[in-house]
Amino acid sequence: MASNFWTSSHYKQLLDQEDVDVVLPLDKEKGITLEDFKLIKMHMANYISKVAQLVKVRQRVVATAVTYMRRVYTRKTMSEYDPRLVAPTCLYLASKAEESTVQAKLLVFYIKKLYSDEKYRYEIKDILEMEMKILEALNYYLVIYHPYRSLSQLLQDTGLNDITLTQVTWGIVNDTYKMDLALVHPPHLIALACIYIASVLREKDTTAWFEELRVDMNVVKNISMEILDFYENHRMITEERYNAALNKLPSRV
């Protein structure tokens, strides 16, 4: 979205990492640890991504949906807002907000196809009911900015005309949605961190270019480190590990 980020509700709603990494009391009671909390959100980001591929919506819708989901859990508990319903509903809402509406029945159809597990089974009416609750939890703020737009401009500006570099960067940006970065940092800094990592990976020298930018390189480096740590720690996460975390949550009545 091209409108002005600095005057947007998105900018005003950025949080500190400490405020994002809070397991609310009700979830804590159920034995959800911070690690569980992060894993479930990551799992749900993947879930959104998978369903989105089936219903064929563009990446920006996925990114918006994941951001909605993460925002919801800075305010609401997983015990009360079942992630297995919140995730597809966020996709549903994001598809509308990003002007690529997906029908609820189509979502329900693909969810059933994707997961035989009964805990994932929700009907249209559940999604529609949750839509309203999510709108409320988001305080009706729906506009989300993403690194993708600044990415292409920035990459062009580096003068590195390298298709693989672009692809690698793009992939890293997609992966940042498995983390809470979008809740904490402005999108252009996330874009820069991704370019930084990609250029190191592809052994392209961008030092001079970065030095000329008027941004706080410490922040960019911190974001990059976070992303690298994430890759390091999450190389091998088994379905069982996700399920163990999810199983701590109450089943719906």
Added chain:
Amino acid sequence: MGEVDSSKKVADRYLKREVLGEGTYGVVYKAIDTHTGQTVAIKKIRVGKQKEGVNVTALREIKLLKELKDPNIIELIDAFPHKGNLHLVFEFMETDLEAVIRNHNIVLSPADIKSYIQMTLKGLAFCHKKWVLHRDMKPNNLLIGPNGQLKLADFGLARVFGSPDRRFTHQVFARWYRAPELLFGTKQYGPGVDVWAAACIFAELLLRQPFLQGTSDIDQLGKIFAAFGTPTPSQWPDMVYLPDYVEYQYAPPSALRKRFAMASDDAFDLLSKMFTYDPKARISVQQALEHRYFTSAPLPTDPDKLPRPAPKKESSNSKASDFNPNEGPTVLSPPRKSRRVMPERVSFEGNAPQSDKVDDHVGDIRQAAGESTSRNEPVPMSVDFSIFGAKPPNRPTINSADRTHLKRKLELDFQQPE
């Protein structure tokens, strides 16, 4: 009456008053915010009956209005779910610009016109700064608050622009306010479409009637060309490449300066620049606001002092719901609509038979709600023109066929990957 009303508290905060209108996606009613004492208009969006949850048009309006906070844009104060429906709380607006233009008891001085068009452009400039196209600028979407402030409303058609390749539907705006590039079917357009519409509104303020009243899209272009002359390729080089371009018989420009004899040279100069054919050459809203018209004498009237229709009876604060049952279903319309109707009705009460007006209002209301399903649309109008002994011009809004088309187009839009 008061007791009955006070029991109707919505979400513990809003004291429900009379219904102002019924749109396709829900009822609009007046309410008192018990936290602030402020009068508000609440739009209830029926969700339960919808198969697709919160209406996309409503959602678009919420999304944009949450970001657009400006003195010249309607304020979305609050939103809340109640009994399964979504409720949007707006500031309550007394009237709208259409009511002002149509009310022949109101005299608009050059300074008043300057003030109204300046507020219109200021609201629009804010949208454009935020990369939002309004796409439905017309006098009855410009609401006027109790202190005379004019505010842009009805963002149900608005879109975020800025992606260079983004294709939009050209079926936007009520026909009389549609820019020539839209009438020629362009899919890639920018803020210029709002500028053209604002120019039409400017002209309407000066003429006190809609300027270019086409009866079809083809006729609309005919009216435009008859007024300004058929555009030459040098005036508008890209015209011939537009999807629905057809050659029109050459018409010379009309004696426009004569028609706008009431306008000052500055006013006419600005108007001409806003009516530029080539959207690339058309003045931007920001440039328009910097035009010397706004700094030359007379200076724009202070909004407080602008002439506007007398507040309608029912809204006198004390006995909000004590309306006379003999008046019939008078308040069947959203704030701006009822406003538009009421002053006329008050001044000409007992004059013309009113029986068939009711239907008109209902149709009008549907239009107002910005939704797509109203069938057998009567012509929305604000005044019973019969009292002036003249046939009212048909005021085009997007008709049902247009709307179906628009909906289909929008859906296509939705499915386009970026």
